[in-house]
Amino acid sequence: MAEPKKTQLNALHRELGGKMVEFAGYDMPVQYPSGVLREHLHTRAACGLFDVSHMGQGAILGAGAAAAFEALVPGAIQELKPGQTRYTLLLNDKGGIRDDLMVTRPAGDTDFSALLVVVNAGCKDADFAHIAAGLGPRFAVERYEDRALLALQGPLASAVLARHCPEAAAMKFMTVARLKVMGLDCTLWRSGYTGEDGFEISVPGEAAEGFARRLLAEPEVLPIGLGARDSLRLEAGLCLYGHDLDETTTPVEAALTWAIGKRRKMERNFPGADIVMGQLFDGAPRKRVGIVPLEKAPAREGTEIRSEAGETIGIVTSGGFGPTVNGPIAMGYVPPAFADDGTPLLLVVRGQARPARVAPMPFAPHRYFRG
Amino acid sequence: MTVYYTDQHEWLSVEGGIATVGITRHAAEQLGDVVFVELPAAGRALAAKGEAAVVESVKAASDVYAPVSGEVVESNDAVAAEPAKVNEDPEGAGWFFRMKLADEGELKGLMDKAAYDAFVEANG
Helix, strand or coil, X not given: XXXXXXXXXXXXXXXXXXXXXXXXXXXXXXXXXXXXXXXXXXXXXXXXXXXXXXXXXXXXXXXXXXXXXXCCCCCCHHHCCCCEEEXXXXXXXXXXXXXXXXXXXXXXXXXCCEEEEEECHHHHHHHHHHHXXXXXXXXXXXXXCCXXXXXXXXXXXXXXXXXXXHHHHHCCCCEEEEXXXXXXXXXXXXXXXXXXXXXXXXXXXXXXXXXXXXXXXXCXXXXXXXXXXXXXXXXXXXXXXXXXXXXXXXXXXXXXXXXXXXXHHHHCCCCCHHHHHHHHHHCCCCEEEEXXXXXXXXXXXXXXXXXXXXXXXXXXXXXXXXXXCCEEEEEEEECHHHCCCCCEEEEEECCEEEEEEEECCCCCCCECCCC | CEEEECCCCEEEEEECCEEEEEECHHHHHHHCCEEEEECCCCCCEECCCCEEEXXXXXXXXXXXXXXXXXXXXXXXXXXXHCCCHHHHCCCCCCCCEEXXXXXXXXXXXXXXXXXXXXXXXXXX
């Protein structure tokens, strides 16, 4: 097996006592000495710094980039205003999800000659190849592997970052800006994957360690590993690609129909549109739902879901303990007849069917800054 | 009272044919914050090396095996109610269950503290 790759912050993670694991081909910290529970709660109460440099940063360059990119995704990309960012999905011909990603129209863009994209680490080589092939030779697809990506998340993230970049505090959720932070040329998004207010910051790779050290020197900031990143996003009801989403899952099944643009629904010209629109009108065979176990035992990924009558109806795709909820939470797929909030279910944990119910997501309220 | 250790990172403190069982400090540190334990009910018969309990951190679930054979006489309700006790005092208040030994001869295969510490050292 190939040696795992390292982000620009690898030495810093080790110095901070990070417990390193392989994730998506990268050597990454799953937790630091404070532990997953404290890291999770600290992010919700104050501010956490995450290294997400393993993710794929890139750009699509060429006149008409937004219209062209719409051939690959169901999002209304041409409706993006300059400086706006959006969550969207790369779909295959059957409407299955190849990856989920963030797409951004740069603040200074007047003619859709550029889009920024950030894709999942585990999919990035395939994604960029797919995007380049799908767009054809009129567009250049660039990758920014020399840049690090840091997420600063939590209710105090804005106050902390404002000390290094006063303009950041005025940014609204799902917008982007190019700003100097600590004298460095950075791209900042007011976004993240924890359900909290916060920023994702693209930093020149060679300066990333010094940048991270200065943020960590702020009294409110703790380094946060992948363990808490996972429990935070689960509480926020957000999907993890490869677990809650895959090539066999459509946006309708995944309860991501909000990511299908209104105009795109009429045009029906995104990959797998016939299948996806058919499911939208006639119903899909299964739907992603939030699930709360009624006993204390967490139900992990792969747990069988049964109806109250004892019939196998689905599977848990993410599950564990939610530190903010202070109890077990999960998400999984069930037929639409079992998808209403409050529907009783059984979860088979260690051979024993245990009571649960369908519950609305997010499990912990989103607290984004919308201005 | 004699304390024994297993290569599965459990400890057992034996007195008068009854063993109190828990996981070692090393095991608790490796697991991280314990958020859930599932303990065997009194009266359950346990086979040596068979599954006896489950301990879960935020990240994952791990089995706890019976170090020796016997019958459960009591489980620790306090640790079921407050799993953080496993991290706070793994070899004391964080005990899991008490069992009546079926065969004290089975204790012979277990380690003492010095042997266990060396085992942890060697297995890093």
